[in-house]
Amino acid sequence: MLRRLNPFRGLPNPLEVWAWGMYDLANQSFSILINTLFFAIYFTQHVAAHTGKADLYWGIAVSVSNLLVVIAGPVIGAVADYTGAKKQGLFFFYVLCVGFTGALGFVEPGAVLLGMLIYIGGNFSLACGENFLASFLPEISTRQNIGRISAIGWTMGYLGALLILPVTLLITGLDEITVDEFRRVFVLAAVWFLINAVPTFWFVKERKRREQAPQAGSLVAIGFSRLGQTARDAFRYRHLIRFLMCFFVYACGVHVVIYFAGIISMREFGFGPFKLTMFMTQLTVAAGLGAALTGVYQDRLGHRRTLHALLCVWAVSTLGVAFAPREPEHEWVFWVVSNFVGFGLGGIGTASRAMVGLLTPRHKTAEFFGLWGLAYKSAAVVGPVLFGAVSASPLGMRWALVMVSGFFVTGFVGLFIVDEREGSASADEAERLEASTFGPPPTEQPQRP
Template identity: 40%
Template sequence: MRSSLTTGVTRREIWAWAMFDFANSGYTTVIITAVFNAYFVAVVAEGKPWGTLAWTSTLAVSYALVILTAPLIGAHADATASKKRLLLFSTLGCVIFTAALALAGPGSLALAVLFVVLSNFCFGTGENLIAAFLPELARDDAMGRVSGWGWGLGYIGGLVSLGACLAYVSWAQGQGQTAAQFVPVCVVITALLFALASTPTFLFLKERSKPQPAAAGGAWQRFRQTLREAGRYRDLLRFLACTVCYQAGISAVISLAAIYAAQVMGFTTQDTLLLIFVVNITASIGAVLFGWLQDRIGHRATLALTLMGWLAMVALMWFASGPELFWVAANIAGLCMGASQSAGRAIVGLLAPPTRLAEFFGLWGQAVKLSAILGPMTYGLASWLSGGDHRLAMLITGSYFVAGLLLLASVRLERGRRTALAG
């Protein structure tokens, strides 16, 4: 492991950094993917036809807030060397607003929308900030491996949160409780585990960046400078466009997996939790395996391979008429999920100037959150306009992976890295 790290970085610090992925994955797994999204549609929205569209629209608002603020927050973090402090604030916000979702019950749509928007905004901000530490911790030729360790541990964190919720749901259903009774408890469990598991990050992760007095207090001016110089970073811009496309497809799958399983496959809450539990294991394996592979065959080739895997998953979803083929498709998605997200973070680490990491990872955050609007909204609108045809919605969503592959072909990482170092 030591040969993968930059000078002065310890194994404990890498573990502390990766523990944030472990901590925040419970939020995406339980709130966005497996439990609260289906609860939002079936219970909070009371099963109305517009429930899925309301869920995707709520996520879209939270992602729009991240898009508007991410580069400015990143520029401020770089100028004042405050990535860790801002990460703490965003983590506390996500934990508090996630716990507040326990107050959302049948018909309390406005309350649920408010706390989903706030918690997801804080989550997205923290996701950008923790990613900006990666180039300070890993050598250029090991960024894929180190990023993969984080994603791999992250999916294990998702398993822990999901496993705790699955155990509670099994007990609660045995007691005759309904979703309106046991889902709020699952939400609180998720918030508490996030707070506990992220503690090592704030104890052991170091802030290595230095304040830049010339830029202090001028986050907006710094961001405007980046926009003026954007043409220099053409490979980064092309990759961000690629990211918008393929992440749109991934976001739709993550956000709507539980809804698809329930509406198309007839899965119960317990069936869905078990599915996501197994898929998280697959995703953890995929993140570590492909993290190692991308440092061997290259980041671009590895990402292209995973995007083809996503297309295979969409095809299997389209043909699946029973749970067996659906399970195969879901586990292919798990392998590709960990791999594609790990590769994307590593590529941005290579293409970002070393003195402007938080700002450029903020741009990456913008791309990811824009995709998180496009993908789920495309799915939601397709489902609504087709009268609830989730298979057609999934097939349309798959076109984003094709567009991502086409854009990836134009990215030259070696040229982009030279530009980043010069900048």
């Protein structure tokens, strides 16, 4: 029985897949404790509260960090593919993110500019590292199990969040959080990331060999040159491009949940620190379940069909949050509906990442996952800003959530023009042309049906 529950059962490279997933587990300390919960609250309530524009400054920091990723992400990915140095790139941004995360513990109340700069550096490093991590997925998987392995990583990420949230309560307690307690949480986030990501660098292998570099030109120029070639190859990978366009639209809604979940629960439903932590724990459990079930069924149902089902869950559940009663005696409605939001959050992440991997030839992994990161971070710039604008207007928070549901409906419709079979066949053809640039995969790559 226990053997059947082992998520790594039957994989040819279980240790490497586990080590790859450990990075997702490790970086949740930044995603949950910094982005969604404690630093956002600390910055708006303590660091920038005296300015009267705390939400604006927080929004600027979030947008700038994601804008930097939009600019740099594809170039970093192209350079990594050209040099065969994805693992080195991942390690570089891992060290940067750990450093910036720990430095947040030294941001004192009133230090607005310092807090913004450190956060921007940390969030930028986190996102660039995620791009490098995702680019290993087609190399450690086969076409038949890519959805399962993607789900393992995503589920381990939510497991990391589930493990670290109760630990933070040991620091903050159940009452109002003090400034010193906030800052200790940021140091905890850095230590958690530092320790738990170590297996990734021990056991994940770098398979792609360095390509012969031109006699002249910097790596940045080479990166831009490869991006230009990617644009010229757009017809061959047209289904990937179509998917990324759809992904951008519904990712706008996903980012609203990431950056506004705490704000919505506190402002609309009056949650204090303890309820907020319990709410995020529930959301994390539901997200982990969503990621795990997606991994089990995605390869059987098909990638597009799975995404359609998850987008339906998203659209209905965000409408549920929008029209849930705000009275304390009906608070249970919000708790119930939020389970579906969490389920959709976990499922949509692993399903989208697996779809990109399915449509990507292995010699373009870092570059195309850089494009995936570009679409995702572009959505992080656009979605939260639109949500904030509508929420601040006479329409209010409720109709802003209706708009978010519209993002998911639009993505649902757009996916009908994405043909996963034709797209994966194009990736196979490109791989055959570039086969000489790769070492042997974990197992022989079976042909697609």
